[in-house]
Amino acid sequence: MGTNLRELLIELDRSKPRRLRAQIEDELRDAVRSGRLPPGAALPSSRALATDLGITRGVVVDAYDQLIAEGYLLARTGAGTIVNPASRRDSLESPTSQRIDRIDVDFYGGEPDLELFPRAAWARATRAAMQTMTARDIAYGNVAGIPTLRAALADYLGRVRRVDTTPDRIVVTSGFNHAFNLVSEVLRSSGRDLFAVEDPGYDLTRYGLELLRIRHLGIAVDHDGIDVDALRRTQARVAVVTPAHQSPTGVVLTAERRHELIDWAGAVDGFVIEDDYDAEYRYDRRPIGSLQGLAPDRVIYIGTMSKTLAPGVRIGWMVVPPTLVDRLNALRRVHDGSTSGILQATFANFLYNGDLDRHLRRSRHVYRTRRDGLIAALSRWLPDAETQGIAAGLHVFVNLPVGTDEIEVVDRAVAAGVRVYPLAQYRVPNGPPLPPALVLGYGSVTPDQSDRGIRVLADVLADLQARR
Numbered sequence: 001m002g003t004n005l006r007e008l009l010i011e012l013d014r015s016k017p018r019r020l021r022a023q024i025e026d027e028l029r030d031a032v033r034s035g036r037l038p039p040g041a042a043l044p045s046s047r048a049l050a051t052d053l054g055i056t057r058g059v060v061v062d063a064y065d066q067l068i069a070e071g072y073l074l075a076r077t078g079a080g081t082i083v084n085p086a087s088r089r090d091s092l093e094s095p096t097s098q099r100i101d102r103i104d105v106d107f108y109g110g111e112p113d114l115e116l117f118p119r120a121a122w123a124r125a126t127r128a129a130m131q132t133m134t135a136r137d138i139a140y141g142n143v144a145g146i147p148t149l150r151a152a153l154a155d156y157l158g159r160v161r162r163v164d165t166t167p168d169r170i171v172v173t174s175g176f177n178h179a180f181n182l183v184s185e186v187l188r189s190s191g192r193d194l195f196a197v198e199d200p201g202y203d204l205t206r207y208g209l210e211l212l213r214i215r216h217l218g219i220a221v222d223h224d225g226i227d228v229d230a231l232r233r234t235q236a237r238v239a240v241v242t243p244a245h246q247s248p249t250g251v252v253l254t255a256e257r258r259h260e261l262i263d264w265a266g267a268v269d270g271f272v273i274e275d276d277y278d279a280e281y282r283y284d285r286r287p288i289g290s291l292q293g294l295a296p297d298r299v300i301y302i303g304t305m306s307k308t309l310a311p312g313v314r315i316g317w318m319v320v321p322p323t324l325v326d327r328l329n330a331l332r333r334v335h336d337g338s339t340s341g342i343l344q345a346t347f348a349n350f351l352y353n354g355d356l357d358r359h360l361r362r363s364r365h366v367y368r369t370r371r372d373g374l375i376a377a378l379s380r381w382l383p384d385a386e387t388q389g390i391a392a393g394l395h396v397f398v399n400l401p402v403g404t405d406e407i408e409v410v411d412r413a414v415a416a417g418v419r420v421y422p423l424a425q426y427r428v429p430n431g432p433p434l435p436p437a438l439v440l441g442y443g444s445v446t447p448d449q450s451d452r453g454i455r456v457l458a459d460v461l462a463d464l465q466a467r468r
């Protein structure tokens with residue numbers, strides 16, 4: 001999983017007066033900023049890098065220490081140095097403050113439009129919570145969540161996502177990543193210590209596993225979703241998937257693969273973790289039901305309000321097989337105790353009043369228009385560009401011409417005022433090569449902005465093509 005020395009491409013100029021340590025620092029800093037060294041990537045040991053560069057080890061150790069202090073790198077006790085997972089947005093967003101001023105269109109896919117947050121309905125739900133909340137709702141002891149919210153969620157998830165559950169199998173959390181970290185620890189301690197993740201896949205899943213020091217490997221994704229044959233050839237007993245709308249390719253896990261995946265989990269006495277992050281946004285038809293509905297004893301279902309409402313709400317949930325409930329709750333008690341009872345009571349009212357359904361109806365329409373705007377801009381300015389995936393979620397996956405350097409496209413587009421995001425961000429380090437692609441979010445991008453942004457992108461690509 002480590003970055004090899006060739007990929008680092010550090011070249012020292014010994015004729016320069018600048019000290020070697022400063023040169024190494026500059027090179028590594030640039031590699032992190034440009035995304036060439038992706039977040040979570042493991043660096044070579046200081047000894048290996050020093051040998052490769054023909055310098056003393058102390059110089060490399062000092063350079064690593066400096067970059068750890070600056071937040072670019074992270075030292076993991078006994079396990080080497082990695083690129084700080086939290087460096088992602090900084091690296092891609094703010095190489096200099098000048099650039100930020102000049103950004104006209106940002107195709108960031110990680111957030112919904114925060115301006116659409118239903119403030120009035122949320123305020124009503126907060127007031128109702130204060131009136132209806134029981135004293136026990138804010139006591140210690142509701143580790144898995146307050147009863148009213150778990151009942152409301154069981155109803156909502158059964159209705160909207162065909163999740164098969166009762167309230168006692170639901171654990172309320174602060175979002176997907178929180179739930180994922182908790183359940184990963186529980187599964188690891190049950191002896192299932194090798195995880196499979198989608199490649200390409202959601203980067204924070206990998207960083208979570210890195211930080212928990214859980215071994216994991218990438219499994220290819222094709223037009224039908226994760227390659228279950230490839231998964232079977234591994235020793236993994238936990239697979240993390242995004243079946244409704246694969247992140248980032250946008251494909252749906254086919255019915256056949258769903259059954260294969262569940263059979264695999266049974267055969268290895270393992271589990272599938274279903275990340276159902278944006279399934280409520282499907283624009284051409286009703287979304288396919290959850291994977292969990294097919295095998296409630298083998299699938300851990302995780303949902304979140306980060307895409308549907310706003311990430312700052314920090315609310316999510318997992319639906320777990322009964323065998324895991326007690327262990328999860330025991331771990332939860334020492335982690336953060338529980339999710340705020342006041343937030344939960346508010347959200348329960350929001351669900352019961354039908355406010356989430358109303359918000360989804362309204363925002364689905366907005367995002368559909370924005371998606372159509374982006375697709376129209378792509379066919380206008382980049383008619384040969386191939387997009388992948390279904391009409392859903394908040395991002396579009398766009399293939400670039402073979403041989404294009406994604407990072408160069410990103411850098412040049414940013415310099416021209418348009419921020420786009422490379423497939424590289426979603427790749428497992430040292431995975432097999434894939435054709436270059438971009439992941440373009442449209443949650444906060446109007447059709448006019450898409451038109452301007454894609455026009456710039458087309459100019460950048462034409463310019464690069466002409467130079468080749």
Ligand SMILES: Cc1ncc(COP(=O)(O)O)c(C=O)c1O
Pocket residue numbers: 109110111174175176177178202242247275277303304305306307311316
């Ligand atoms: C694939 C995927 N899963 C989950 C999430 C949400 O995570 P959280 O609920 O921790 O905010 C995101 C957000 O970008 C995502 O892209």
